[in-house]
Amino acid sequence: MNEPIxxxxxxxxxxxxxxxxxxxxxxQRIVMKGDEPYLPYRRPALSKGFLSGKVPESALYxxxxxxxxxxxxxxxxxxxxxxxxxxxxxITSADxxxxxxxxxxxxxxxxxxxxxxxxxxxxxINYLRTIxxxxxxxxxxTSGTKLVVIGGGFVGLEIAATAKEQGADITVLEAxxxxxxxxxxxxxxxxxxxxxxxxxVKIAVNxxxxxxxxxxxxxxxxxxxxxxxxxxxxxxxxxxGLIANDELAAxxxxxxxxxxxxxxxxxxxxxxxxAVGDCANSMNTFCGYRLRLESVQGAMEQARVAAMTxxxxxxVARSIPTFWSDQYNLKLQMIGVPTDxxxxxxxxxxxxxxxxxxYVRNGILKAAHFINGASDIMAARRLIMEExxxxxxxxxxxxxxxxxxxxxxxx
Amino acid sequence: MKMNNHKxxxxxxxxxxxxxxxxxxxxxxxxxxRWQDVPDDWECPDCGVGKADFEMQELQTAITA
Ligand SMILES: Cc1cc2nc3c(=O)[nH]c(=O)nc-3n(C[C@H](O)[C@H](O)[C@H](O)COP(=O)(O)OP(=O)(O)OC[C@H]3O[C@@H](n4cnc5c(N)ncnc54)[C@H](O)[C@@H]3O)c2cc1C
Ligand SMILES: [Zn+2]
Numbered sequence: 001m002n003e004p005i006x007x008x009x010x011x012x013x014x015x016x017x018x019x020x021x022x023x024x025x026x027x028q029r030i031v032m033k034g035d036e037p038y039l040p041y042r043r044p045a046l047s048k049g050f051l052s053g054k055v056p057e058s059a060l061y062x063x064x065x066x067x068x069x070x071x072x073x074x075x076x077x078x079x080x081x082x083x084x085x086x087x088x089x090x091i092t093s094a095d096x097x098x099x100x101x102x103x104x105x106x107x108x109x110x111x112x113x114x115x116x117x118x119x120x121x122x123x124x125i126n127y128l129r130t131i132x133x134x135x136x137x138x139x140x141x142t143s144g145t146k147l148v149v150i151g152g153g154f155v156g157l158e159i160a161a162t163a164k165e166q167g168a169d170i171t172v173l174e175a176x177x178x179x180x181x182x183x184x185x186x187x188x189x190x191x192x193x194x195x196x197x198x199x200x201v202k203i204a205v206n207x208x209x210x211x212x213x214x215x216x217x218x219x220x221x222x223x224x225x226x227x228x229x230x231x232x233x234x235x236x237x238x239x240x241g242l243i244a245n246d247e248l249a250a251x252x253x254x255x256x257x258x259x260x261x262x263x264x265x266x267x268x269x270x271x272x273x274x275a276v277g278d279c280a281n282s283m284n285t286f287c288g289y290r291l292r293l294e295s296v297q298g299a300m301e302q303a304r305v306a307a308m309t310x311x312x313x314x315x316v317a318r319s320i321p322t323f324w325s326d327q328y329n330l331k332l333q334m335i336g337v338p339t340d341x342x343x344x345x346x347x348x349x350x351x352x353x354x355x356x357x358x359y360v361r362n363g364i365l366k367a368a369h370f371i372n373g374a375s376d377i378m379a380a381r382r383l384i385m386e387e388x389x390x391x392x393x394x395x396x397x398x399x400x401x402x403x404x405x406x407x408x409x410x411x
Numbered sequence: 412m413k414m415n416n417h418k419x420x421x422x423x424x425x426x427x428x429x430x431x432x433x434x435x436x437x438x439x440x441x442x443x444x445r446w447q448d449v450p451d452d453w454e455c456p457d458c459g460v461g462k463a464d465f466e467m468q469e470l471q472t473a474i475t476a
Pocket of ligand 1 (some may be wrong): 008009010011012013014033034035036042043044045046047079080081082107108109110128129130155245248276277278279293294295296297299322323324325326425
């Protein structure tokens with residue numbers, strides 16, 4: 001079979017998939033098509049160091065053009081796929097070019113959920129997903145800018161922290177009763193909120209945005225909430241979640257449900273098609289159910305597994321979800337799946353710079369979230385993976401290094 | 412450059428791969444630099460964990476060179 005392996009989407013998952021195919025000994029042609037004009041890049045810094053200007057664009061790239069060329073990966077930027085025909089194994093790009101594939105991968109990522117209310121189309125209402133979005137934001141963000149961030153999730157809070165360093169005047173509007181409700185416990189969220197408050201960022205909860213207003217111009221000047229409160233704004237950034245880019249797969253007849261459905265090998269409902277990264281709703285071998293991860297670790301892991309699947313040597317990896325976030329001088333590191341636990345044990349440190357939350361079920365650690373606690377990550381991972389029994393007393397105790405709880409196997 | 416038994420180290424937090432064969436020229440680490448020769452204060456370029464939070468991986472590393 002001489003038709004190439006084709007990858008749709010050139011983000012971190014797509015690029016890692018291509019490289020992993022070669023690492024795995026693939027000798028076929030590999031074509032990777034992405035609709036952005038850039039080489040595959042890493043998004044995390046877009047709301048952190050790149051937004052603040054500390055991280056240069058060159059440091060975002062996941063790989064270089066030379067490395068792709070050395071690996072015989074035919075990378076085509078600026079090429080949007082608009083149609084997939086699995087019966088004839090054809091894909092069509094926006095310029096109506098048709099390409100036949102032997103095997104296909106969806107690595108199409110996701111798009112920011114759009115806010116729907118009157119005035120949502122005013123200018124200076126932005127989203128953050130791409131280098132272009134970040135550059136635009138960076139240009140508009142100056143000292144004294146009145147910035148309203150909508151959504152108290154990681155992206156929103158990271159933007160707030162970065163913008164504060166630039167001297168902006170910031171309000172975060174969260175629709176729910178607290179920030180970070182989907183991703184961490186109330187205690188960690190409170191610790192992080194406190195940092196924002198002491199930096200001078202205002203956080204308002206239970207604020208559902210009802211409308212955006214302008215004063216005759218095209219640019220937003222105020223945000224109105226359902227409770228009638230109004231916040232003046234020169235700039236709005238919306239971070240209210242991600243929608244999987246699964247519509248192309250759906251129209252090709254693949255099974256989708258808030259993401260392209262794949263098994264633990266990355267396989268979709270079509271045996272010649274895999275899906276990886278933010279676009280996939282995949283069976284997670286660690287928790288034993290399907291979930292859509294929105295993380296670098298998830299994207300990379302799934303890409304490597306799917307590469308092996310495409311090469312016919314399916315290997316199931318037991319991968320544990322992880323995530324991190326940087327805000328001010330806080331480094332938050334998360335490992336495991338908190339919803340698998342029924343008890344939360346928190347650990348306060350005398351220095352008040354670090355904090356940890358442990359998510360426990362029946363004496364077994366299911367997840368751990370650390371603030372400035374990097375030295376315990378490795379041990380937490382082993383406690384979780386190896387299901388080593390832990391006592392609440394040890395978890396609470398800040399002078400008990402997690403390492404010393406790894407009693408079952410020699411460290 | 413030929414390098415035998417080069418290893419790949421993986422960040423446990425974000426899955427970043429350090430391949431001894433490739434090094435990390437962008438970070439001043441030349442291709443072929445063994446893991447033990449990577450500076451101790453080096454941090455994962457993606458998520459910032461330290462060197463101690465990397466694990467060696469038994470990956471196939473047939474890079475076409
Ligand atoms: C601001 C921000 C901060 C983040 N911070 C963190 C963090 O701290 N830690 C963490 O773990 N994760 C973080 N993430 C999430 C992480 O970046 C994503 O999980 C990761 O990028 C997913 O990679 P992906 O390759 O699946 O998708 P993407 O990186 O989105 O790549 C998909 C690519 O496919 C392209 N594409 C889509 N449809 C088509 C089509 N039809 N034809 C051609 N191309 C197409 C898209 O334009 C895009 O370039 C952050 C994300 C953002 C936006
Ligand atoms: Zn890392």
